[in-house]
Amino acid sequence: MLGDDHEFRHGHYSALVPLPITVLVVTWRGAAHIADCLDALAAQDRPHRTLVVDNASDDGTAALLAAHPSAPEVLRLPRNTGYAGALAAALSHVDTPLVAWLNDDAAPAPDWLGLLEDALGAAPGAAAAASRLDRADGTAQSTGVRLTADGHGYDRVTGELPVFGFCGGAVLLRTEALRAAGGVPAAFFCYYEDTDTAWRLRLAGHDVLAVPSARVRHRHGASTRPGSPEFHRWNERNRLLMLVRCAPAAVAARELAKFAALTAVLPLRRDRPAAANFRFTLRARVLAEIVAMLPGALVARRAVGGLARVSRGEVWRSWAGR
Template identity: 75%
Template sequence: MTTSSGTSRIVLAVTEVSSTVVVVTWRGAGHITACLDALACQDRPHRTLVIDNASDDGTAALLAAHPSKPRIVRLPRNSGYAGAMDVALSLVDTPLLAWLNDDAEPAADWLGALEDALGAAAAAGARLERPDGATQSLGVHLTADGYGADAASEPVFGFCGGAALLRTDVLRSIGGVPASFFCYYEDTDTAWRLRLAGHDIVAVPSARVTHRHGVSTRPGSRQFHRWNERNRLLTLIRCAPAAVAVRELARFAAITAVLPVRRNVPRAANFRVSLRFQVVAEVMLRLPAALWARRAIGRFATVPRGQVWRNWADR
C-alpha cells in the first residue's frame, strides 16, 4: 500500500503466467481428479487446459465440477493423445506449453522446476516415477534400431510426453505435433525434429511426477504394439537418415515374412503375424504423407540427419 496526499492507494502485483499445462484425457474418471488436484497445488502460476477425447465414463462431469475450473475442450471423437495435443497447440497463447498425462500427479514444485531449468533449451523433461517411487523415465533414449526407449540417465535424446515443458513458438516452427500418430512416438518424433532444427532438450530430475503408466492404453496389448511399431517406422521415415529408415522397414518386413514358418516365435503381441501385416499396410498407406513431411522437415533442419543419428543413437 502506498500513500499520497493523505490518500491510500492499493497496488496489485500482476504475476505473469508463462505456461499452459495441457492435460489430455480419455475415460479418465478414475484418475483425472487426482491429476487436477496436483496441478491446483503448483507453486508456479499457470493455466490449465484439458482436452477431453469424447470420454463416456463420467469424466466430463468431474471436469466441470473441479474447483480449479480448468478450461475444458471436449472433442467430438477420440483423437488420441497426439491428435488432442495438436488441437491444444492451436489454442495455447502462453510462451510455454506443458504436456501432462491424465494419470500423472506432479509434485507441487514440478512446473516451477521445469520453467527454471529450461534456460535456452526448447524442451525440458521431468522425472516420471512409478507409484512405489522407482524412476520410470528421465526422458527418451534412441536405440540402435530407432526405438524411443525410457532413459534412465542423462543426457537424454528427447523428453517423455507424459510430463514435459516446451516452447510454444518453437514447437509450432517445427510443424507441431504429429496428430495422425494417435498415440505413442509423438514425443520421440517431436524431440527428433527439435534436434534436427538445432535445439537443445534437457532433463530435469528435480521435476518429479508420479505416473500410473498405461492406465488408458494397456502396455503390452495389441493396440499398444500396433501404435508403437507403426509410429516408430513413420518417425524413422520422417526424421532418420534414409539408409536407417530403409533398413528398419526392410527388417520389419523380413521378420514378418518368416514368422509363419519360424519355430519358437515369441509370445509378445508384436510378433503376431496379423498385427505386423496391419502395421505394414498402415505404414504403406501413410507413406506419401510421411515422405512429404520428411521433405518439410528437411527444409527447416539445420543439423544433418546423419549427425543427429551418430550423436544420439544407442548413446
C-alpha cells in the same frame, strides 16, 4: 478467455500479469484418475493455465471436470483423437511462451513446473525439459528418452546423463519452438509423438534437458494397456513413421526392410515369441498402415528437412545408441 493476464496469489489468479505456461492435460475416460492430476496441478507453486483436452469421454469425465474446484478450461473434442491428436488440436489454443504436456494419470509434485521452467530459463538453447516419471512404488519409469541403435525411443531410468528426448507424459516445451518444428504429429494417435517431436527439435538445432528433480507420479497405462495388441500396433507403426519422417534415409529404409523381412518369416518360425508384436496378423496390419500412410510421411519428411538446421546424419551419429 484465451490471452487473459493473471497474477498468482496463494493459488488464485487475478488480472495483472501474463501467465507463462499452459498445461495441456489430455484425457479419455479419465474419471477414475484425473481428479488426482488436477489436484496436483492446483498445488503447483508456479502460475499456469490448465487446459484439459477431452477426447470425447463417455464415462462421466465431463461432469467431473465441470465440478472440480480448480475450474480447468476444457476443450472437448467430438471424437477420440488419441494423445497426439488431442495435443495437436489444442496447440492452436495455446498463447503462452511455454506449454506442458501432462497425462491425465500423472500427478506432479508441487515444484514440478517451477523446476522445469527454471531449467529452460537457464538454458536458452533448449526447447524442452524432460521430467522424471515415477511408478506408484517410487521407482523411475523415465528420466528422459535415449535413441537406440535401431531407432527406438527408449526410456532412461537412471542418472542425469544427456538425453535425446523426453517422455511426453510430463514435459515442458517452448511453444514457438514446437510450432516452428511442425507441431505434434496428429496421425500418430498414440505413442512416439514425443520422440518424433524430439527428433524435429534436434534437427532444428535445439537441445533437450533432463530435469530429474522435477518428479511426477504416474499410473502408467491407466488409459492404454501396455503390452496389448493396440499398444504394440501403435508403437511399431509410429516408430517406423518417425524414422521415415526424421531419420537418415538409409536408417529408415533399413528398419522398414527389417520389419517386413521378420514379418514374412514369422509363420515359418516355431520359436517365435508370444508377445503381441510378434503376431503375424498385427505386423501385417502395421505394414498395411505404413503403406497407406507413407505418402503423407514422405511429404512430412520433406517439410522436416526444409526446417532443419542440423543434418539428419549428424543427429543420428550424435545420439543413436547412447
